[in-house]
Amino acid sequence: MTVHAEKVATGTDEFIALDEQWGAHNYHPLPVVLAEADGAWVTDVDGNRYLDFLSGYSALNFGHRHPDLIAAAQAQLGRVTLTSRAFHHDQMGPFCRELAELTGTEMVLPMNSGAEAVESAVKIARKWAYQVKGVPDGTAEIVVAGSNFHGRTTTIVSFSTDETARADFGPFTPGFVTVPYGDAAALAAAITERTAAVLLEPIQGEAGVIVPPPGYLAEARRRCDDAGALLIADEIQSGLARTGKLLALDHENVRADLYTLGKALGGGIMPVSAVVGSRDVLGVLRPGEHGSTFGGNPLACAVGRAVVALLKTGEFQQRSAELGERLHTRLGGLIGNGLSAVRGRGLWAGIDIAPGGPSGREASRALAARGVLCKETHDHTLRIAPPLVISAEDLDRGIDAITEVVTR
Ligand SMILES: *Cc1c(COP(=O)(O)O)cnc(C)c1O
Numbered sequence: 001m002t003v004h005a006e007k008v009a010t011g012t013d014e015f016i017a018l019d020e021q022w023g024a025h026n027y028h029p030l031p032v033v034l035a036e037a038d039g040a041w042v043t044d045v046d047g048n049r050y051l052d053f054l055s056g057y058s059a060l061n062f063g064h065r066h067p068d069l070i071a072a073a074q075a076q077l078g079r080v081t082l083t084s085r086a087f088h089h090d091q092m093g094p095f096c097r098e099l100a101e102l103t104g105t106e107m108v109l110p111m112n113s114g115a116e117a118v119e120s121a122v123k124i125a126r127k128w129a130y131q132v133k134g135v136p137d138g139t140a141e142i143v144v145a146g147s148n149f150h151g152r153t154t155t156i157v158s159f160s161t162d163e164t165a166r167a168d169f170g171p172f173t174p175g176f177v178t179v180p181y182g183d184a185a186a187l188a189a190a191i192t193e194r195t196a197a198v199l200l201e202p203i204q205g206e207a208g209v210i211v212p213p214p215g216y217l218a219e220a221r222r223r224c225d226d227a228g229a230l231l232i233a234d235e236i237q238s239g240l241a242r243t244g245k246l247l248a249l250d251h252e253n254v255r256a257d258l259y260t261l262g263k264a265l266g267g268g269i270m271p272v273s274a275v276v277g278s279r280d281v282l283g284v285l286r287p288g289e290h291g292s293t294f295g296g297n298p299l300a301c302a303v304g305r306a307v308v309a310l311l312k313t314g315e316f317q318q319r320s321a322e323l324g325e326r327l328h329t330r331l332g333g334l335i336g337n338g339l340s341a342v343r344g345r346g347l348w349a350g351i352d353i354a355p356g357g358p359s360g361r362e363a364s365r366a367l368a369a370r371g372v373l374c375k376e377t378h379d380h381t382l383r384i385a386p387p388l389v390i391s392a393e394d395l396d397r398g399i400d401a402i403t404e405v406v407t408r
Pocket of ligand 1: 057112113114115116118149150151152201205206234235236237238262263
């Protein structure tokens with residue numbers, strides 16, 4: 001039986017009006033209304049096609065509706081979708097083992113959203129500090145970086161430095177110490193015997209794709225080792241092939257004690273996140289201490305297993321590295337001619353539009369008019385993150401549009 005949804009609107013303006021009247025205004029979307037998508041392309045309700053140069057902030061690393069991922073989801077929809085964690089199911093163990101093997105870790109805690117994974121890592125690090133490190137009860141600290149983005153929960157915005165994300169949401173959770181990102185000396189100075197963990201994005205995504213100075217992450221690792229503190233890498237946006245390697249930390253040959261993964265782990269189909277890491281650390285959780293009704297559900301695990309299978313081939317890491325070189329070479333050529341900076345790794349770039357050029361918002365609108373969708377971050381920065389399945393020709397097409405818009 002097919003159930004047809006009632007047709008409540010036609011055309012872009014009507015859908016936007018509905019959204020604005022009935023939806024909470026916590027986003028400021030570009031005025032396009034998408035209806036269908038395939039690979040690197042999306043189509044709006046009026047039939048216009050656009051190249052997706054944002055990839056759902058890296059939730060769509062494998063493009064829209066990757067056939068292997070859709071097949072895995074459809075197969076699981078025909079079996080069982082939710083059991084709760086009150087019972088075992090036959091996708092959970094295999095998913096955890098496959099993800100642990102892929103990431104070179106020993107244990108997996110499946111959750112749903114990225115913010116939940118970060119919250120989970122914070123709780124685990126605190127418990128580890130009290131139970132294993134011997135930090136006096138209630139005094140554990142977690143060192144974080146300025147300009148971080150780790151999600152939107154009350155605890156996570158407690159250690160954000162973005163006033164828009166924090167204003168009017170206090171009181172905030174204590175126990176966080178903020179240091180400037182990329183400053184190894186400041187990081188070293190902030191670590192004490194009460195430090196449970198240092199929590200960092202190996203590349204700061206939301207901040208504008210900020211790559212830290214060479215050696216910074218290795219130095220963070222050394223300082224954590226010296227102080228007996230955990231290093232937690234938030235790879236929710238930077239991980240799973242986005243930078244040309246499985247994890248962004250791999251570029252520095254650094255290992256974290258815990259990684260938070262999300263976004264692309266759900267294959268663009270559903271929210272799937274996880275904390276992965278060593279048994280010594282994740283093993284501190286006992287039954288009843290932490291959980292989630294939907295975390296590790298059979299459908300999520302089946303999709304996650306299909307994502308792991310794609311990543312195991314190395315194909316997407318390689319595509320990101322190769323196409324990323326093309327992206328960075330071409331964008332780098334615009335420095336001094338429309339752009340003032342280009343940052344990033346692999347098929348991921350933050351570009352600063354030079355003074356006198358369009359604002360990030362104006363540039364995003366001009367790109368949409370040319371059939372390319374991406375999103376500003378801050379006033380004059382665009383974040384470029386095409387799906388890793390994009391063809392070289394489509395990548396060039398998108399970069400041509402960016403060139404037109406910023407050199408206008
Ligand atoms: C997106 C993001 C999060 C939050 O993920 P949600 O699924 O939106 O909760 C956390 N950390 C980083 C680095 C992210 O990019």
